[in-house]
Amino acid sequence: MGVVEVLKTIEEHRAEVVDLRFMDFLGLWQHFSVPACKVTSKSVCDGFGIDGSSMRGWRAINESDMLILPDPSTAVMDPFSDTPTLIMNCNIADPVTKENYARDPRFAAIKAERYLQTSGVGDTAYFGAEAEFFVFDDIRYGSSVNASHYHIDSVEGAWNTGRVEDPNLGYKIRHKEGYFPVPPADSMQDLRTEMMQVMQQCGLDVECHHHEVASGGQAEIDLKYDTLVRTADNLLLFKYIVKNVARRHSKTATFMPKPLFGDNGSGMHVHFSIWKGGQPRFAGDRYAGLDDVALWAIGGLLKHGRALVAITSPTTNSYRRLVPGYEAPVNLGYSSRNRSVAIRIPMLSPDPAAKRLEFRCPDPSCNPYFAFSAMLMAAIDGVKNRIDPGDPLDENIFELPPPELARIPCTPRSLEEALDELERDHEFLLQGDVFTQDVVDTWIAWKRENEAEPVGLRPHPYEFTLYYDV
DSSP: OOHHHHHHHHHHTTOOEEEEEEEOSSSOEEEEEEEGGGOOHHHHHHOEEEEGGGSTTSOOGGGOEEEEEEOGGGOEEOSSOSSOEEEEEEEEEOTTTOOBOTTOHHHHHHHHHHHHHHHSSOSEEEEEEEEEEEEESEEEEEEOSSOEEEEEEOTTOGGGTTOOOSSOOOOOOOTTOOSSOOTTTOTTHHHHHHHHHHHHHTTOOEEEEEEOSSTTTEEEEEEOOEEHHHHHHHHHHHHHHHHHHHHHTTOEEEOOSOOSTTSOOOOEEEEEEEEETTEESSBSSSGGGBOHHHHHHHHHHHHTHHHHHHHHSOSTTHHHHSSTTTTOOOBOOEEESOTTSSEEEOOSOOOGGGOOEEEOOOOTTSOHHHHHHHHHHHHHHHHHTTOOOOSOOOSOGGGSOHHHHHTSOBOOSSHHHHHHHHHHSOHHHHGGGSSOHHHHHHHHHHHIIIIIHHHHHSOOHHHHHHHTTO
């Protein structure tokens, strides 16, 4: 959709407001609104001004002015606003030089697609993300100098079998048994269906929805794959719809990776493939129907895996999920069908066009523009340097004897460790100027100073259980 089509859409839908949206450095969708009458061919080309110093990880106050440049191809009517509102995703630029801003995550994703085309490896990368989430009935939390708490509640929570609900009808899903009971145990069927319908209304191509493994309303709704930037764009709209449909029903949805202790966390398994000249580059006659290109791509993902997770699993809470025993892919290996490794080769179809890799480490707290770009850069590095991924791991890793298990590399155990790995291993991200050194340094510094260190400094409630009587 070009500028002319956007103006026509505004007229046809009698939109009174245009909502301009952009991604902040860490991964939250931001917005501001302008009257529809202010949106013209000239204003779309010239952009709209904002204060960049108020955004996390962006500019200092002495160089704060920035431009928002709408992308007309992303235009969609907002399904939740009372006033007819058109949404457009935007890129960020410097108002003086008119150059794209290097810390704009969407620009990094655009550069990653361009680098693929110049690398000789391929011309198109397709991504499909399975973003899991929880839907709760109530959430309360707080942290102060003398107290810290959180309390989560869900009508289907396994912990509520004895709660007075006038009446309590049972049908509480047991821990790790949420995949796939029918209603009434699955109490979220109609809610997920409404989410799916709103997504379709907004032009998203939904493949399926279902309850996930955990208790407490864990869910998954799968979208069809698309190109790197478009999949990231779609994921932002997806999360917006999930949260607002839940709110409609006085519920709250979260993409936090591990909100519940003792049950499965929420991952975001990412399927991706590389194509060239309309042909899949991953299909061949090697292991699991792969080509050498795919095996080398796996080699790149595994070589850089410990650094990659600092971007694809970027919160302290991510490492509450990346632990053995909860189907989390902590082992940096690859296999066909085996879900206990970091990279799986889906075997559901013999069609060469369906041949892809599934990277299972990411979670939905990530910034998708950065996460998908980093994955692609690792894969390209693997192909260009013909990195051997080693032998596949087809056995159940969780049942291996400890000496054998110890030989398998694993993901970091904390955000601090992952950031250390990224600090040591990030040259592959800098190729083609996709990630700049400034972006990498700013990411590491922000995550350390504002997330890892503050969490590490605070007493944990369980420490009182362990140590108060020492």
